[in-house]
Amino acid sequence: MLDNTAVTSGRWAEFVNQHAAASVSSGYRLLANGADALEARQVSTRCAHSRVCIQTYIWEDDDSGRLLMAELLTAAKRGVQVYLLLDDMDVRGNDYALALLDQHPNIHIRLFNPFRFRFSPVHALVEVILRGSELNHRMHNKAWLVDGLFAVIGGRNIGDAYFDRSQETNFIDLDMAVVGGEAAAAETSFWSYWQHPLAIPVHRLKRLRKAARAWEKHPLWLKLKHLPEMADAITQKPPKLNDDSRWLSPNYYQWHANAQFIADNANKVQRTNQQSAGVLQAILFRFARAKQQVHIISPYFTPGEAGVAMLASMVAKGVEVKVLTNSLASNDVLFAHSGYAKRRRSLLAAGVKLFEMKAEQKSRLRLSTAKASLHSKALVIDQQEVFVGSFNLGARSAMINTELGIFIDDNDMANRLINIFTESTRSEICYRLRYINQRVVWQDTQNCYLREPDSRWWRRLLAWLAQQLPLESQL
Structure with a gap:
């Protein structure tokens, strides 16, 4: 069910109402290191009251990806609606996991411009030949949106390499944390993508739906069910990400009216x-x-x-x-x-x-x-x-x-x-x-x-x- 009504309760609503004056509608924080960027996503989700909307090109199955998925599962467990819109270019291989997660009543997953043939490499090759022009166009947007009041916008995908936690190669990246008016504008854009005909709900992909039912007893499903419990273990790895006080402090942001x-x-x-x-x-x-x-x-x-x-x-x-x-x-x-x-x-x-x-x-x-x-x-x-x-x-x-x-x-x-x-x-x-x-x-x-x-x-x-x-x- 689509829930894009204005959020007037919760920690982000209280923070914005107290500190975003009518003439200065938004606060901004440049996130130049991976630890801050990861913490912004984690803490903002913990403070979510109504919904979390995520739009991304890549979501890796590594410590950072599992940590943030655990945060989303924990939020969903307490009633927060989670909307996850993934470009399909790098999703294949995680189909079963996404189909299983989508069965949670508060988690809603859609794939943007998905491949139709998902399991056979031969069929996939034929599809690229027949639909290459269509499949060439991808959703490269990256946004992490909470209650329409907080946003992380920038270049980072989800994965260890984007948060400076890889032992091999790390991507030097930038995000902007946004509180207030422009976060609402970002969420409006998200809904336009979510409702686009090319944003296909995972449960409408028949083979994934059937596979999910068959996999309910598979060890992967048991692993996914315990993701929230895994969060504490993952956060013990440096950097520790537990303090939400600075993200709800007005002095942590620069406040401007001239932004778009x-x-x-x-x-x-x-x-x-x-x-x-x-x-x-x-x-x-x-x-x-x-x-x-x-x-x-x-x-x-x-x-x-x-x-x-x-x-x-x-x-x-x-x-x-x-x-x-x-x-x-x-x-x-x-x-x-x-x-x-x-x-x-x-x-x-x-x-x-x-x-x-x-x-x-x-x-x-x-x-x-x-x-x-x-x-x-x-x-x-x-x-x-x-x-x-x-x-x-x-x-x-x-x-x-x-x-x-x-x-x-x-x-x-x-x-x-x-x-x-x-x-x-x-x-x-x-x-x-x-x-x-x-x-x-x-x-x-x-x-x-x-x-x-x-x-x-x-x-x-x-x-x-x-x-x-x-x-x-x-x-």
Whole structure:
């Protein structure tokens, strides 16, 4: 049953009513480390009164994924309605678990743009051949929404690697915690996706429904039933996440009236609404009026010919453009790197300042010594307006996938994000690229490199081969 009525009771309602004045409707907190981002989701769920709505691209079955699922089960047990909307690209393999969870009377799960054939690899391959164009469009939005009053919006999926808890590779990411008016706007967007014809309830997928009944005695079901009890054991692993006092303190947030939540229309995946793709148009509008400086953080930066021309025109007008993206060594998507590398010379020749993150690094912003991969999506325009969201600067985010984000017009927030950019581009942990004698050169504290540093020859070869393929419109 759909429950999108305004929530007037509970801890979040009391907090917002006390501290969000009519002229300053929302509070914001930039979540720059994984511990805070995980805690925001956990604590906000514990404080939920009516509902928790979650929209995400990936949900991993690891400690962080199980911890947050345990929080949702615990909330559902005390009567909170849980609405979980997952893109189906990475769901297969967890079908049974989702079907079983969906049987809880207070948990409602839908898959966005799902595959029809779910168990046979041969059938899946046939479906990709027949429906590849449809399946190519994905819901890339990431939002954790509580009572329509608290939201976490940004680039993080759900999993250890997104919360700096992996022992192998961690994604350096950003979220924005939002309290008040713009959280309600984010929930309104969620409901538009939830009610979209491509958001299919799990219980309507017949094979999953039958499989769930057959699996009620399977050990996996017993494991799921005990997830709430597992939460205490999981939280004993560092970092401990138990204190909710700061999340309900007005001093923990910056309060602003000049903010805008923005999301693509869900119809974008059906190619019926490309011209009104909200996030792209909002970004282009702000780029057009930039006067001094633009900072871009984009892990999968694939500007294409049109994007290069746009950034070059900004530089020609006197705007300093700085871009932080992944190096070949730190990028987890080889094809995305190839799309960026193809345009690297043109960007440097136009005067765009490029920085590439190293895979091996130690940063004051990170808690782990595992390898790093940039996953943050953020902008700062003229040291005044910031954007944090799920949008990569490339064709896939612009025209294929759906995205979301939030703009905040505030000098203090802009300066904090610029400080993160500056910290992340220190020569100890990042390469500065230059264009010298018609060649791209990578520089760090001590060395200059004439080819992609920290990468094996075969990976450089694969990246070069990928550049020769006509894939730029898909990146």
